[in-house]
Amino acid sequence: MNPFIGYHLATSNNFPPYSQKLQEYWLAANGLFLRSHRRELEVCLQLTQTQVAGLQPLEPYFRLKVPKVPCQAIAEIINAASINPQQEILFYLGVTNNQWWCHTPLQTSSSTHVLSLESALNKNYTDGLVEMHSHGTLAAYPSSADNQEEKGKFRVFAIVGTLNTIATIYTRIGIYNHFFDINPNQIFELPPQVKCLN
Numbered sequence: 001m002n003p004f005i006g007y008h009l010a011t012s013n014n015f016p017p018y019s020q021k022l023q024e025y026w027l028a029a030n031g032l033f034l035r036s037h038r039r040e041l042e043v044c045l046q047l048t049q050t051q052v053a054g055l056q057p058l059e060p061y062f063r064l065k066v067p068k069v070p071c072q073a074i075a076e077i078i079n080a081a082s083i084n085p086q087q088e089i090l091f092y093l094g095v096t097n098n099q100w101w102c103h104t105p106l107q108t109s110s111s112t113h114v115l116s117l118e119s120a121l122n123k124n125y126t127d128g129l130v131e132m133h134s135h136g137t138l139a140a141y142p143s144s145a146d147n148q149e150e151k152g153k154f155r156v157f158a159i160v161g162t163l164n165t166i167a168t169i170y171t172r173i174g175i176y177n178h179f180f181d182i183n184p185n186q187i188f189e190l191p192p193q194v195k196c197l198n
Contacts, residue, residue: 004023009027010033010057011055011056013057013058015044018035023175023176024036025047028052028056028058029055029056030049030051031047032047032048033045034178036154039065040095040129041065041129042061043062043175044058045060064186067095067098069187069188070100071188073100074189076102077102078163081134081163085164088114089134090107090131090132090133091103091130091132092124092128093128093130094127094128095129103124103128105125112143115149129155130157130158130187131150132159132160137163138162139168140170142159146159147179151174154175157173157179166193166194168194169188169195169197171184171186171188171198182198183196184197184198
């Protein structure tokens with residue numbers, strides 16, 4: 001038995017309470033689903049679509065259990081990233097007592113990458129729900145380096161880009177080794193001048 005992953009058949013339309021596993025795979029009448037949760041967030045996302053006789057269908061969900069990241073915080077992040085658009089910059093965002101905080105870790109960066117120099121055991125890192133970085137004047141889409149660096153984590157990843165024209169934002173959720181695009185409006189209160197890419 002895997003201590004981190006659970007495997008289940010959807011014999012009912014209703015999910016049982018969460019197990020102690022980090023992630024749960026559910027085979028349902030309408031496909032394969034991945035379910036996971038943390039204090040601030042509950043998700044069930046569809047990995048594949050298929051038809052399986054004898055099982056019940058499931059519905060995907062994304063439930064943010066805290067307020068959305070305030071508009072002012074996003075505006076401040078975009079302003080900070082715009083100061084030197086030739087260098088990427090990294091931020092961690094988390095929630096304490098329903099209040100969002102933003103931490104800029106000690107980091108090394110260039111025009112194509114950014115790397116935190118803080119320990120992965122740092123509280124700002126471990127408590128962060130959102131990991132956001134900038135792409136300067138480039139498009140706010142994940143690079144192959146982003147894909148590699150963001151594997152193995154359960155959090156929301158966001159990128160801000162095209163800071164020299166109309167700022168854009170892209171978001172996805174990472175559930176360990178799976179990524180799913182999500183609409184930025186599901187997690188952020190966005191300033192009106194910011195354009196969503198998904």
